[in-house]
Amino acid sequence: MHTSQLDKTFAALADPTRRAILARLSTGDALLKDLAEPFDMTVPAVAKHLSVLENAGLISKGRDAQKRPCHLEPEPLKLAFDWLERYRKIWEFRFDQLEKLLDEMNDPR
């Protein structure tokens, strides 16, 4: 089956290290060695996570062959956000219902 952009984006986000890398890159570009520092992981293990993120189009790497700083690419995040937003009405409706229920419990007349 064709692996869509959404498949790749959600799969890439299903890991706390990869989400932490994106959070770090949201503050500015960074090199592999700087990204690896805060994690209790080897540089190759972090490089593997970067490959997953790059394959999903969530990061890109600079052209400088020596350094290749990583750069956040937010477009796939927006697509995932847009997909989730379709369900917004449903969770808002459920929360309204819950609130009404709690109000009735507090004021049972």
Place this chain on the structure above:
Amino acid sequence: MHTSQLDKTFAALADPTRRAILARLSTGDALLKDLAEPFDMTVPAVAKHLSVLENAGLISKGRDAQKRPCHLEPEPLKLAFDWLERYRKIWEFRFDQLEKLLDEMNDPR
């Protein structure tokens, strides 16, 4: 490593069949056999996808032992949406930059 709710939510969403099941359930509760119908899949294969969704808290099953209709639980979708929303400023800023660039290309004075 502890598998967080976000890990489970994003992993569950990284599959087109599971996303289609959620879309179907957003229109109302449904039984396994009705959910299986539109997919070119066996009932056990669809049941497996339902287990992943249930394990991630994205659906629940009714108590009627015979039928057990599936029900969408939107709370994990909201958590994923909230996580993605932190990056909204970044994609909006990038799109603004892109727009300015296009304007400059169209009107190069």
